[in-house]
Amino acid sequence: MSTRSFRNTFQSHAMNQTPLLNLITDFVDDFRQPAILWQALVIIACLALSWIFVRQLRAVLARRADAVVPPVSVEVRTRTESFIRILTPVLTALLLGVSQHFLARFQSVNLLGIAIPLCTSMALVRFGFYVLRRIFARHGEISPVMLLLEKVFTIIVWLGMALYITGLWPELHAFLESIVVPLGRNKVSVAAILQAAISVAVLMVLAMWAGTALDDRLMKMQGLHSSLRVVMSRMGRAVLILVSVLVSLSLVGIDLTVLSVFGGAFGVALGFGLQKIAANFVSGFIILLDRSLTIGDVITVGQFSGKVTQINTRYTVLLGGDGIESIVPNEMLISGGVQNMSLSNRMIWLSATVSVGYDTDIDVIFPLLEEATANVPRVSKSKPPSATLVRFGADGLDLQIGFWISDPENGTGVVKSNVNRAIWRTLQEHSVFVPFPQRELRIIGAASSALPGATATETTGPASQP
The missing domain is CATH 3.30.70.100 (Alpha-Beta Plaits)
Incomplete structure (x- = not known):
């Protein structure tokens, strides 16, 4: 079938034409014109420029890292390399966007219209990997659950990009809007539920990422006391997560006044069943604020003894001399006696x-x-x-x-x-x-030791000088 007959076949079904068929028709038009070559050259040029820029940036950062004393850790180098990998698709997408803006004045740019979303999706996938590993793989350990989460995220991103490119996204959204789920007296569409879930998940991940970055930055500030740094880190992360939840609920149209009912129920539950958890939580902040314990102190509390390695909001971790870690609830450190070998004098x-x-x-x-x-x-x-x-x-x-x-x-x-x-x-x-001590056993009447009257005595004394 010739190109003209192929095009006529699609035009004969114009009344029933789908977005996917429109996409194919546009490609057929581009392939019949020299415009496809210009678009291909622009894509290759943008990829080359992005690659050269990122390579030069990587070399500059490597030289600076080698010149720093003390040398940069492997974890920081890996984190920097992961972030640099995001720049290649981002720069490519930006360059393609600028090229599409100027090239569209002279010819069709259907190929660039597909290349830009593809580069954007690649950048989004790499950025998602960077954020997830920054939060859940702090020491470079990637668990199978982490790999599964990355695969699910990749599938979702590419599936959404495919729906966007083919133009099927509006139809899918309309279909999800038509499915209504009754929730009490109200009815909510599946599209609204998915939008709320995605909003909460995205904002929560971003808040946790920001909290991790804040934690790393505070821990490097040697001018602040270690306890104060931990307090600011914990409170900053809690505030970020709380703000992300409130913002995400507002974005999906949920009235925040309904949370007052939940707050009352939470207060009742706190009074009856969560007393210990609340006490440990408050005790953790008290320990950090009054500086009675700091990371690195050697303490003894009850039957536990060791070096303080972590002070969390609920518990404190002690590393014993035998390598065994003890998890001590913070309430024990407040209500009981604690021996601190390095509080004010380390001697x-x-x-x-x-x-x-x-x-x-x-x-x-x-x-x-x-x-x-x-x-x-x-x-x-x-x-x-x-x-x-x-x-x-x-x-x-x-x-x-x-x-x-x-x-x-x-x-x-x-x-x-x-x-x-x-x-x-x-x-x-x-x-x-x-x-x-030296023990000497004497048997009296050895000849008649088997007789009923036989006895034995034991004396103890120091050993003689050899």
């Missing part, structure tokens, strides 16, 4: 004990033990160690060597072990006897 006192024989000259051994302890890494030099005689034990003299450390967040087990090893080496080098 804490530790001790090691050892027993020596009664024939040991403690006036000689004390300086040796203090010097050996002072040479151990992490032991404070500003507050030197001190050795004391604690008691006269059953087996020997009980000595205690006390010392200070200024970094309790690094744990105490290793430094105690190093101090004990230094003490032991010193005692061995100076041939100091360390007594230990």
Whole structure:
């Protein structure tokens, strides 16, 4: 079939022509004219210019990142690269739009009219990936659920773009408007429900993205106290989410006064069933505001002990020396006693004990033990160690060597072990006897041990000097 007969076939069905057939007819017209070549050249030129610009921008940012001291982290580099990938389709769409505006004065631009939405949809998909990973993949870990969410988002964007290009979107919208769902005394169309859901979802994602960006920016402000930064971050994110919900409800035409009923119901539920949650929530803000705890403090509360790694609105995370994380409700930190090893003074006192024989000259051994302890890494030099005689034990003299450390967040087990090893080496080098219990079992009347009158005694005493 020739091009003219093909066109006549479509024109014969002009009364029943659909937007898709209009699109095909326009393409047939363009292919019969040299205009298609000019449009193809414009598309290629716009793609090339965008690619060259983005490549130069990537090289400039890479040089600046290498020149920064300390070097930029891998997470920041990955985030920057993901954002740069959005610029290529965005710049292409802008250049195509400008070209379409001037080229439309001289010829038809049907091909450009399709290329622009395609580039826009590509930019929207990449921007959606960037935002979603910025929110839900903070440390570069992409879960299967995240991948599934990205695939669903991609399908929705491309499906909507296909409906827009083919001109079927108005018909689909009219069809959804015709389907009415009864909600109590009112009737709402499916189109209004979908519009409300999409508005809420989009604004919520944007609010969470803005909250994440605000969190990162506040955490880099070293001039503010860490607790104040956390408070501002939490409150900023909560305000952004609340504003996004209210704006999205207003956009879809929902009267905000109806939320007063929900507020009353929420207050009743809060009074009866959510007391603990509300108490933990308020306690979290109190902890952050009064600065009784900060991230990095080493605390002990009840049976939990460790370094504070997170202070959330409901709970606080403690990282123990054994690597186990404990989730402590904030109410426990407010209503109970808390031992904070680094609240106003990070210096804490530790001790090691050892027993020596009664024939040991403690006036000689004390300086040796203090010097050996002072040479151990992490032991404070500003507050030197001190050795004391604690008691006269059953087996020997009980000595205690006390010392200070200024970094309790690094744990105490290793430094105690190093101090004990230094003490032991010193005692061995100076041939100091360390007594230990020795048990001696005596059987009276060994020859008649099987007789009923046989008895046994056990004595305990210090071991003799070898």
